[in-house]
Amino acid sequence: MNSFNKLLVILSTLFFLTSTFIKIGEASCLEQLAGYFNQKNQNVQLTFVRPQGDVVYISNTLYYYNGGFLTNGNSFPALFSSKTKTTPSGVQPFDIEQQQTSFFDRSGIIFRQDGSLTLRALWSGPFNVNLTCTNSGSLNYGIADNGYLVSLQFK
Numbered sequence: 335m336n337s338f339n340k341l342l343v344i345l346s347t348l349f350f351l352t353s354t355f356i357k358i359g360e361a362s363c364l365e366q367l368a369g370y371f372n373q374k375n376q377n378v379q380l381t382f383v384r385p386q387g388d389v390v391y392i393s394n395t396l397y398y399y400n401g402g403f404l405t406n407g408n409s410f411p412a413l414f415s416s417k418t419k420t421t422p423s424g425v426q427p428f429d430i431e432q433q434q435t436s437f438f439d440r441s442g443i444i445f446r447q448d449g450s451l452t453l454r455a456l457w458s459g460p461f462n463v464n465l466t467c468t469n470s471g472s473l474n475y476g477i478a479d480n481g482y483l484v485s486l487q488f489k
Contacts, residue, residue, distance in 0.1 A: 363449030366471030370488055371447045373398050375407075382458075383483040389415040390457065391428060392436065393489070396445060404445040410436035412457060449474060451486065458482070 370376050375397050382390040391413045396404035411433040419429035436442060436455045444452040449465040463478035465486060475485040 363465065363467035363471075363474070364447055366467040366469065367447045367449065367474075369471065371398070371402065371404070376404060377489040379485075379487045379489055381485045381487075382478075384458075385481040389427075391415075396443065397440075402447065404443070405441050406437055406443045407440055409438070410442065412436050412455070414457075445486070449476075451476075451484065 375395050378394065378396050380390075380392040380394075384390065392410050394410050395407065397407040399405050412435075413428040413430065413433055415427040417427075417429045417432035417434075419426045419431065434457050436457065438456070442454050444450075449467050451463050451465055452460070453462075454460040458480065461478045461480040461482065463476045463482070463484045465474040465476040465484070467474045472488045473485065474487070475483070478484050
């Protein structure tokens, strides 16, 4: 594991411990997310720290669906810290030329106002997480049933 991945694991662990034991800014998701479930599309940033230490990053739009949830409307290309590019100044993680498709169809992501998030990503298989919502509702995080540290931020 290189020093970049070690740093990510250490930061993720600190983030987890802080959020688990201190619960700074925790609020009811139903209340805090209400403004994002207003029948409008929402720009989001999703970050996943996988148990082996690599990071997956996605920035895209979630679409409001009549069932009262937000979902993907396209393939949601993902960037990976493990997919690197060699440059004159060294190795660069998150090579934009090595993006991977996350979903082949709508509903690869189902995000509900109660903070429950279900993903069926091609690069991971299905997983679920009940996010902890912050007082602003814009940053939400949790540990998924597959061990991923997940953050969802509205932009």
